[in-house]
Amino acid sequence: MNIQRFTDGRALSQDLARRMLAAIDRQPGLVLGLPTGRTPLPLYAALREQTPAAGTDWSAVRTFNLDEFVGLGASDRESYRAYMERELFAAVGVNPAHVGFLDGRAADPDAECGRYEEAIAAAGGIDLMILGIGANGHIGFNEPATGLHARTHRARLQPGTRAANAALFGGDISRVPEEALSMGMATILRARSVILMATGAGKAAAVDAMIRGPITTMLPASFLQLHPDVTVMVDLAASPR
Ligand code: F6R
Secondary structure (H helix, E strand, O other), X not given: OEEEEEOOHHHHHHHHHHHHHHHHXXXXXXXXXXXXXXXXXXXXXXXXXXXXXXXXOOOOOEEEEOEEEOOOOOOOOOOHHHHHHHHHHHHHOOOHHHEEOOOOOOOOHHHHHHHHHHHHHHOXXXXXXXXXXXXXXXXXXXXXXXXXXXXXXEEEOOHHHHHHOHHHHOOOHHHOOOEEEEOOHHHHHOOOEEEEEEOXXXXXXXXXXXXXXXXXXXXXXXXHHHOOOEEEEEEOOOOOO
């Protein structure tokens, strides 16, 4: 893994935004895998800022987000779909027809997960996957467990993960759904290139174990050690020893 350290989340995000825009300029039909959460907020702000100056055209870019809460869809403001509209898609001009998203309100969640895998395959696979990491080492909503799912699936969220998402729900953890739909480990590992971002002291132990520890289902991000093209971008607080 290629580890890159930055003084703070803003510097990291500015650098990653520049890299992403350059990748889109080189390959206008780039297929992006995208995270939500706290960590990518300054990245999406940097992309909103830099896109007009760089003149980057997002109209042919395709996107697939990692996950969505079960029970929430595009019209729910707490959904990850609504978060992405607010933070990125509308401002940079992603074509709505090119947005891939799991529908948390799908009547048949298993069929919805299958549809998502097929949609990713039909787009030619994910070129660049941007990831965050949970303090417990989860990626997407692949939580530590004795076994992990390869494919997109319905996942039960751990209490700490629900607490970390409470801000989206007015700080009320009881309103955070208990389940989500999430890309699986193989879905993530099939991306051609992966960039994981981690900021803040709360992520330092997970980042350290991801890089140095054994590959274990109890720390799902450790499976990234098996991927040939992973860059880990950290601020000083999240920096491994
Ligand atoms: C969100 C996702 C999660 C987050 C992780 C870190 O789409 O896939 O794995 O990346 O929970 O969240 P933050 O950035 O809020 O600390």
